[in-house]
Amino acid sequence: MDVSPRNFYGSTLGDELFLAQGQKSKTIALATKGRGAILMGGRLAKTYWMNDDTGEMTTSTYYAKALPAWVETWNKKKLADSYFGKTWDRLLPATVYIGSDDDVASEANTKGFGKTFPHKMDGKLKEPGPAYYDVFCMTPFASDWELDFAKTAVENEQLGQRGVTDLLAISISAPDLAGHDFGPMSHEVQDIVVRTDKQIGDFLDWTYGKLGKDEVLVVVSADHGGVAIPEQMSALGFSAGRIKKAALKDAVEKAIKDKLGLEKSVLALEDPHIFLDRKKIEEKKLDLEKVEKGRGRGRCHDRRRRRLLHQKPAAQGRCAGHRAGALHLADVFRPAGRRRRAVDAALLFLGQIRRAGRGHDPRHLLPVRHRRSGAHRGRRGEAGHIRCSRDDRSGTHARALLGVARPAGAEGRVIPLGRD
């Protein structure tokens, strides 16, 4: 598969660990999703994710010409296929789950997976195939699949057993996928949380047994948060609804057309990002900056976003009763020389708008749990719990926990973690 970290600027924790340890450190990053593994691992890691066609672990030619023999052997187990046709049911009695109803109308029914327990894991196929692997990745058993591979990686790559600090980065991806489809209040997500806790616990016990408890530094953090399904919030009387991407695109295009007479100016809208048709803008001899910039005002409670608002939204439109502004980001997120890859503008929702599936503020504070290793700094460690923004994590992990250079491109603060 030809994917790589080519568009990723900067370095990762694993990259810096490698540089700091005489190029002897190894990083293995794995996920069910390619982007999950690649961006976690960086340039120098060995990176693995699920091949959507075969349910096996794969990598790309960027990392290796061929899979290592131990990965080939592991793939022969066909672990994902061993769950085919089985059902996913609650681990605990149904009465323990919060919320009386498992059957919520607004939950998704991806690939016929159903909205209620028990879920049959077959993707409506006769034998394992892409539709099955899609639904499999939404189940807690995908985490078993990942963690089994992780153990095999530790054993075969001798991680943590070679006199240097190695990094094993695992993205437990199922809670995200199930959260997007069923919503954070669903019985499915509750069940995944219960099972993930046990899975991580079992994996750590195995790791401590293998390497010694004080030889392992564990950091647990999170992906984005999930907001309740809008229809459920709406039913409770909150102002909530879904905003259709097409309607937003129309609103932005209309604003640009009204102002500059340019038709169909938006090439792509991958919210919150807007990519303008630069070729068309050039042909019409319009100034890109003028297309991006415009008039408009918005209120925002987030300090950083309020600062960004001084850039003035490029266009404002109404959509399903909500106002949305397109924010000009040229000077903020587009350093010179990176223009071709950069986004032209970003959508800013005015009012209490949240994205379906994600909180609208990407800088939510995230809890980060770390268990500090006694081995690293000659101290006995204990579990600690810090709160930091998403941007603070890599610098804090590098400087305060590992004592290596802060990854290039890392924003945010280094949070002092204190001494035991």
Ligand SMILES: [Zn+2]
């Ligand atoms: Zn997600």
